[in-house]
Amino acid sequence: MSQLDRRSFLKLSSATLIGVTMGGVSLNAVAQEAVKADDPMAVAMKYVAKSTTADQTCGNCMHYAKDAKGDSGGCAIFSGKLVAKGGWCAGWMKAA
Numbered sequence: 001m002s003q004l005d006r007r008s009f010l011k012l013s014s015a016t017l018i019g020v021t022m023g024g025v026s027l028n029a030v031a032q033e034a035v036k037a038d039d040p041m042a043v044a045m046k047y048v049a050k051s052t053t054a055d056q057t058c059g060n061c062m063h064y065a066k067d068a069k070g071d072s073g074g075c076a077i078f079s080g081k082l083v084a085k086g087g088w089c090a091g092w093m094k095a096a
Helices: 006-031 040-044
Strands: 072-074 081-084
Touching: none
Parallel strands: none
Antiparallel strands: 072 081
């Protein structure tokens, strides 16, 4: 078995750390699923995928993920789940 010198050890450690971190981030993004209408939290918060309230959508709510792209994004209220950008719930608050 060969011995690792300090430089090789640091390169290997850095590469491993970066690989584990990036892998975890990408798996987390894939693992998110949309909030379902029968989800207990969605029922309690009166969440709907299409807002019927004028000028109040998840897309302009302070709880909606600012970096969301597309028709859905994360929400602080529905942790780990995706909400529709055009949706609405009782926790809606205008984004600053």
